[in-house]
Amino acid sequence: MRQGRHLSALRTLWIVAILAFLYIPIVSVVLASLANTRYMRFPHRVWTLEAYGDALSSFTTWQLHSISLSIALSVVVLSTILGTLGAVAFARYDWRGRTWFQRFMVLPIFFPQPVLGLALLLTFTAIGIQPSWKTAALAHLVWILPIVTLVISVRFFGYDVAQEEAAYDLGATHVQVVREVTLPQIWPGIFSGILFGFLLSWSNLPLSVFTSGPDTPLPVWLFSRTATNYSPLVPSVAVIGTVVSALIVVGAGLLLWAGRRLR
């Protein structure tokens, strides 16, 4: 059994190494944010939260967040409505042409995002639409809507159509069936769709970078400041932006939980 123990230790080590690889850069951002010097000189001589104070009192931080939030909320609303309808066609009904619809729907997921962003930028400029956060939201939607549709579809595949028929037999109207039978059943899928849509839009760089024009969402600002104009403000804004998205997700989860308890 000696060899078995070695193997097991090796397996644990492998997984720990993979996790370390994934998380070292994230931890590095936090470590970098705890300095007050113009240049990165690790280990810091002074460990301080000053940069966070500067970030919070800076107008830019708030503006970046409000632009990212506008984009993400528009994406969530539109992708949830369209995605739910799409999922019904994707998974609930069997119809002629469904296979084609399914393939067409997943295509944008397997498409290089920066290339999609550039193609959209060219199209917007060619037809005379000024790029802004709205065009960025549209660009996000092309990529996020298929994902949200898939997420909700997974829920529909496990859905028993007989329940709807039973409700109709008992005299329920169309609206009642949707509200009392269908929606409660697929609601977990819709909720995951909302979370996916929000987080993927909030964190997106490759589409925003080409399509947001003069409005700068958080990831685009971080990208440009990393390349050219570093200061401790950059890592602190990165941490704040990530924490804000986590808080919004946790908040949504709590709201859902509270809503369930009240009912």
Add this chain to the structure above:
Amino acid sequence: MSRTGSPGPWFAAPVAIFMLLCFAGPILIVTWFSLMPSRTFELTAAFTLENYVAAISDGYARPMMWSLLGAAITTIVTALLAWPSAIILHRYAGRWATLVSALIALPIFISESVRLFGMSVFMMPRGGILAGSLNAAFGIEIGSILNTWNAALVGMIYIHLPFMLFPLLLGVSLIPADRIEAARDLGANRWQVMREVELPLAAPGLMIGALLTFVLCLGANAEAAILGGRAVTVITAAIEQRFNYAQDWPMGAALTVGVIAITAAIVLPVLSRLDLNRLTKR
């Protein structure tokens, strides 16, 4: 179930129309632009193939090669890292499996720019997280690979590992444990079990993961910009340069069409083989 009177098409219509307008539409317009004479901003001129000819003679094959090479290397390395991880998580991790899977998925939802920035402060020479810590703790001076093509590759592998791991975990979970037992009982060794049983059964997951990673890397440019210090020009950077600085839309469009064509040639055959109903219905 009756297929003709189904309301399916009505539910599909809004999404399908949106996708036609905002996905198929731009691809069409870019293709159209690529057939216009150089440096025009209108779609009214007669079609010409000069941009495609110029793209090859002007040396744009090189950025395309860098992107293809980067995508190929990243796909292979992430697959090699993800395969043992998926097997370990599926077979041995037990109650830890869910937690570890969640931890692997989490970074997908943290912005690429945050994570690449983190990678760059980690790699930075002298005062970087790694170099600074080693120097302070052991007095060791190390160099840095930051601003090289290798750093960009590490960044691509880092960003795309979760995209490979997740489909692979799904694929590996499709392998029935008794099938492996049976192969072992019949005298198969570890290598034979992997080649004859595990790989074929996990193939759909591996295919999706490889496809996703390859295609995403083909367009990736943030890694080369932040970590690679633009040591090499990847194709997306070349296209952006044509669009923005050179103001040559038709040429940029021709390069874009090139990337789209390569993507389609890789994605469409694989996608037409996958049964989406079987994969999502679990």
